[in-house]
Each structure stands twice: as C-alpha cells, then as structure tokens.
Amino acid sequence: EDKVVQSPLSLVVHEGDTVTLNCSYEVTNFRSLLWYKQEKKAPTFLFMLTSSGIEKKSGRLSSILDKKELSSILNITATQTGDSAIYLCAVVDNAGNMLTFGGGTRLMVKP
Amino acid sequence: DAGVTQSPTHLIKTRGQQVTLRCSPKSGHDTVSWYQQALGQGPQFIFQYYEEEERQRGNFPDRFSGHQFPNYSSELNVNALLLGDSALYLCASSYTGMTTFFGQGTRLTVV
Numbered sequence: 001e002d003k004v005v006q007s008p009l010s011l012v013v014h015e016g017d018t019v020t021l022n023c024s025y026e027v028t029n030f031r032s033l034l035w036y037k038q039e040k041k042a043p044t045f046l047f048m049l050t051s052s053g054i055e056k057k058s059g060r061l062s063s064i065l066d067k068k069e070l071s072s073i074l075n076i077t078a079t080q081t082g083d084s085a086i087y088l089c090a091v092v093d094n095a096g097n098m099l100t101f102g103g104g105t106r107l108m109v110k111p
Numbered sequence: 112d113a114g115v116t117q118s119p120t121h122l123i124k125t126r127g128q129q130v131t132l133r134c135s136p137k138s139g140h141d142t143v144s145w146y147q148q149a150l151g152q153g154p155q156f157i158f159q160y161y162e163e164e165e166r167q168r169g170n171f172p173d174r175f176s177g178h179q180f181p182n183y184s185s186e187l188n189v190n191a192l193l194l195g196d197s198a199l200y201l202c203a204s205s206y207t208g209m210t211t212f213f214g215q216g217t218r219l220t221v222v
Contacts (some may be wrong), residue, residue, distance in 0.1 A: 004153075034211070041199060041216040042115075043154070048210055088153055097167040098144065099203075099211060101153030 002027040006089050006102035013079055014110050021074040021105045023089030031096055033072050035063055036088040038104070043088055046074070079109045113138065115204050115214035123220045124192050132187040132217045136204030142166075143185040144211070145177060146201040154201055160185055189219075197221045 003026045013019055025033065032050045036043035047056045052067035060083075063074045076083055086106050090099040116135045124130050136143050142161045146154035156169035160179035179185045183204075189196055197220050205211040 006153075036213075041201075041218075042213045043201070045210055045212060090153075095167070097159050098156040098169065099146075099154070100156070101146075103151075103153045 002091060002093060002100040004089055004091055004100055004102035006087075006105050008105060009103070010106040010108070012108045012110065015080060017079050017109075018075065018077045019079060019107065021076075021087050021089075021107070022071065023073070023102055024069075024071045025089075025091045025100075025102075026070065027091045027093055027100065029094035030067070031092045031094045033065055034090045034092065034099065035072075035074050036090065038086040038088055039084075046087075076107075079107075081109050081111055083107060084109045115140075115202055115212055117200075117202050117214040117217050119217060120215065121218045121220075123222060125222055126192055126194060128192050129188065129190045130192060130219060132189075132200050132202075132219075133184070134186070134202030134204075134214060135184045136202075137212050140204035140206045140212075141183055142205045142207070143179055143183065144203045144205075145185070145187045146203060146213075147171070148199040148201055148216070150198070157187070192221045194221050 007022045035046040047063045049065035055064045065072045086104040090101045144159040145157040148154040158168040163179045174190045176188045199216045201216045202214045203211045
C-alpha cells in the first residue's frame with residue numbers, strides 16, 4: 001500500500017522567515033509527486049515533480065524531488081501571512097489513477 | 112474557463128439518510144475522482160471514473176457509489192449515512208493522467 005508522510009505536522013513562523021516542508025513516500029511504481037496548498041477548501045496545485053534533482057520554482061516557492069531518498073521538500077522564502085495554509089504532498093503511481101496524500105503540514109505565518 | 116465545480120457547498124443530513132453530491136469537471140477533462148477529507152487529515156481516495164466506468168476504487172464500503180455521465184460530470188452517492196461520514200468531499204478532475212485539479216468541496220455534516 002502506498003504511503004506518504006509529511007513533517008512537521010505544524011509550523012509557526014514570522015513573516016520573512018524561510019521554511020522547509022518535508023515529504024517522504026513509499027509507492028510501488030512511482031510516477032510523480034505533487035504539492036498542493038489548501039487554504040479553506042479546494043487544494044490548489046503548486047508543483048508536479050517527476051525527475052530527481054530538478055528544482056521547480058514559482059516566485060518564493062520551490063520544490064525538489066530526491067528519488068534515491070524517496071522524498072521531496074517544499075521551500076518557501078520570505079514568508080507572508082498569505083502563505084498560512086495546509087500544504088499537502090501526494091504521490092501518483094504509474095497507473096496514474098489516484099493520488100495518495102500525506103496528512104499535510106499546517107503552516108501559520110505571524111505578522 | 113470554469114474550474115471544477117461542486118454542489119452543494121454545505122449539507123446537513125441525519126444518520127441513515129442518503130446523499131448525492133455533484134461535480135462538473137474542468138473543461139477538457141475526462142477523468143473525475145472523489146476524495147474524502149476528514150478534519151485534520153489529508154484527502155482519502157474514494158474512486159475514479161473514466162469513460163463512464165469506475166476505473167479504480169479506494170478502501171471505502173459499498174455504501175459509497177458513483178456515476179459519470181456522458182458530459183463527464185459525476186455524482187457521488189452515500190447510503191445509510193453514519194456520523195463518521197461527516198467530512199469534506201472533494202471532486203478532482205484531470206485529463207488522461209495529467210495534473211489533477213480540485214473543486215471547492217462539499218462539507219457534509221451527519222447528525
């Protein structure tokens with residue numbers, strides 16, 4: 001059974017800090033790893049990672065996959081209060097039919 | 112372009128009742144998946160529909176059933192509701208294994 005574990009469970013930082021969120025996985029026939037941001041209801045797509053060692057970047061957010069270590073990190077630099085959310089990591093197997101999610105990391109950014 | 116739309120947004124039902132949730136996928140998407148997200152947890156895969164057939168199913172009882180229509184929209188039905196079915200139900204759509212996008216969800220409360 002595929003498994004995804006995220007750490008830390010929750011994090012409180014101040015505006016301007018840099019944070020690193022972790023995701024480790026066990027999946028048969030890995031296809032891709034996705035990061036989502038969930039503020040209220042709908043998880044919104046951040047990144048899809050398929051190749052190890054290639055950083056994906058969008059503004060202050062970046063993410064990288066390490067297939068050898070079966071893990072990924074999501075970095076947020078110069079955090080803002082608007083970054084406060086639950087960050088979800090999910091993996092997709094080669095069948096590509098379902099996402100297996102971790103429990104999420106709850107990030108709170110204080111002014 | 113409308114994204115994934117779900118209805119209703121909120122719903123309160125009594126134990127033992129039946130409920131139907133609806134989802135319209137993002138334009139151009141042919142695959143619809145349903146997820147259950149309990150409070151404080153990551154989404155759990157219920158099932159996926161493609162070409163009007165259930166393609167894969169997660170670890171959910173037969174009380175959970177679904178349907179996909181020729182226009183790719185989908186319904187999730189839950190019979191004999193239990194208190195434990197209270198959750199956020201998320202619909203997600205994709206096109207042949209590409210990035211998955213989520214709707215705003217339906218918050219179901221069973222009393």
